[in-house]
Amino acid sequence: MKKSILLLLIFNILAFSSEFITIGTGSVTGTYYPTGGAICKLVNKYKKETKIRCSVEATDASVYNIRAIDEGELDFGIAQSDAVYQAINGIKKFKNHPIKELRSVMSIYTELFTLVTRKDANIKTIDDIVGKRINLGNVGSGNEATAMTLLNDLKIKPSDFSYVGRLKAGEAPDALRDNLIDGYFYMVGHPTANIKDASNTSDIFLTPISGAKIDNFIKRNPYYIKDVIPANLYKGVKKPVPTFGAKAVLVTSSDVSSKAVYTLVKAILEDFEEFKKLHPVYKYITKKSLLEGLGAPLHEGAAKYFKENNFIK
Numbered sequence: 001m002k003k004s005i006l007l008l009l010i011f012n013i014l015a016f017s018s019e020f021i022t023i024g025t026g027s028v029t030g031t032y033y034p035t036g037g038a039i040c041k042l043v044n045k046y047k048k049e050t051k052i053r054c055s056v057e058a059t060d061a062s063v064y065n066i067r068a069i070d071e072g073e074l075d076f077g078i079a080q081s082d083a084v085y086q087a088i089n090g091i092k093k094f095k096n097h098p099i100k101e102l103r104s105v106m107s108i109y110t111e112l113f114t115l116v117t118r119k120d121a122n123i124k125t126i127d128d129i130v131g132k133r134i135n136l137g138n139v140g141s142g143n144e145a146t147a148m149t150l151l152n153d154l155k156i157k158p159s160d161f162s163y164v165g166r167l168k169a170g171e172a173p174d175a176l177r178d179n180l181i182d183g184y185f186y187m188v189g190h191p192t193a194n195i196k197d198a199s200n201t202s203d204i205f206l207t208p209i210s211g212a213k214i215d216n217f218i219k220r221n222p223y224y225i226k227d228v229i230p231a232n233l234y235k236g237v238k239k240p241v242p243t244f245g246a247k248a249v250l251v252t253s254s255d256v257s258s259k260a261v262y263t264l265v266k267a268i269l270e271d272f273e274e275f276k277k278l279h280p281v282y283k284y285i286t287k288k289s290l291l292e293g294l295g296a297p298l299h300e301g302a303a304k305y306f307k308e309n310n311f312i313k
Contacts, residue, residue, distance in 0.1 A: 018051045021260050023250075024068055024077035026061035027170035029197065031189040031281055032078045032248070033058055035108060038278035039250070042267040050263045060168065062142025062187075063093050069253050070099045075260065080111060080142040080187055081247040082149070082223050084295030093145050103299035105250040105261055106268070106290040109189045109281050112229055112245040113146055115207040116198055117183030118176060119236070123207050126214070130156060135165030135172050135184035143169060146246075147185040150209075153217045173198035183207070189248060189281035191233040199235035206234070210242040218244055223295060247293035254299065261301025269305065287311070 023039060026032030033056065040054035047053050057074065059065055065077025066087045083093065090098025117123040121132060136158070137143030144166075151157070158164045165172070165181050172184040176198055186194065198204050206229060218224045229241040252261060268275050269287065276282045291311060298306070306312045 018047075018053055019257065019260055020053050020055070021075040021256075021264070022055050022057055024057050024059040024065035024074040026059060026078065027168055027194070028058050029170045029173075029192070029194040030061070030186075031109075031111075031192050031279065032061055034279050035078060035189075035248070035281075038275060038282075039264065039268060041278070042271050042275060043264055045271070046263070046267055052260055052263050054264070060138055060141050063140045063145055066094075066099060066102060066251065067140075069102065069251065072253075072255075075256050076105065076250060076252045076264070078108070078248055079251050080146065081107070081249050081293045081295040082221070083142050083145055084249050084251055085223050086145070088296040092149065093140070101254045102296045103252050103254050103256075103302075104294035104296045105252055105265060105299055105302045107247040107249050107292050107294055108290070109248050109285050110225070110227060110245045111187045111189050111248050112227055112243050113150070113209060114186045114188060114190075114195070114229065114241075114243065115183055115209060116172070116176065116186060116195055117205050117207050118179070119203040119205045121182035121205075123183055123205065125211070126150075126154065126207065126209050128207070129183065130160045131162055132182040133163035133165065133180070134161050135167050135175065135181050137185060138166055138168045141168070143185055143187050146187050149221065150217060153220065154213060169194055173201065176204070177201040187246070189279075190229055191280055195234050199237065204234065204236060206237050206241040208242050209244060214244060223293065225293075247295075249294055249296075251296060252299055256299070256301075258299070258301035258304065261299045262305050265302050265305040269309070 023036040025036035036056040043054040062079040068074040
């Protein structure tokens with residue numbers, strides 16, 4: 001009996017001496033969720049020494065993660081750089097509610113704005129979505145925010161569609177297969193299980209998002225960049241598809257401890273080649289690219305590691 005009480009006391013002491021951090025991600029079929037898992041895998045590798053333990057939570061992604069961090073429900077989250085920029089400046093989805101305590105930890109990879117369509121819907125250009133059944137993304141998601149930013153710029157209203165979907169990204173491939181929608185927008189790193197699922201159950205077409213209108217849109221929104229979805233990542237998609245993108249950024253709050261942020265950054269950077277092997281989307285990232293397109297100031301814990309290792313002055 002005394003031994004059991006002693007073990008319980010030891011367990012409680014260890015539990016209280018550890019710091020638990022949670023990373024908000026996105027749909028389990030997207031790229032945010034495995035990215036959170038990859039980060040936690042490296043952080044937890046050193047949990048005995050650091051006393052920091054990391055877990056992942058599936059969420060509604062960018063906008064949700066930022067708001068949950070602001071409300072103290074999450075310690076870290078992954079978000080699109082455009083959403084991060086809008087949050088710190090109190091515009092668009094964050095109008096009249098700037099989140100000044102939002103901080104960047106690092107940029108991870110480039111997300112590409114993708115329009116996945118049924119081949120028989122004949123949506124060859126972005127203008128062809130008028131009159132179609134299009135899923136914009138669930139309310140409050142980064143998908144919805146980016147889609148609406150683009151549509152407003154192109155003077156296309158939701159009322160111009162025959163149906164406006166508000167499904168989560170993970171629900172869209174089944175809706176496409178069941179012919180409930182003609183297409184869906186998805187801001188994501190490639191390749192992704194979501195679009196692989198869609199291409200395995202439907203004849204899909206990735207509609208190019210390019211041309212003079214898109215060039216002007218990017219000029220007006222400089223946190224976006226032109227990019228290309230590589231060929232042969234998905235069944236039936238044999239040519240590269242031009243589009244635009246933003247960075248997937250790991251964010252936190254200035255209230256989160258410098259120790260936790262420093263430990264997380266160190267775990268990734270000191271096992272960087274191992275990290276890059278954990279998902280195909282990390283293939284093209286470099287240590288230099290981790291500081292590109294952040295959208296919000298660096299957290300002091302991240303800045304400390306980057307300064308110590310001569311990434312920044």
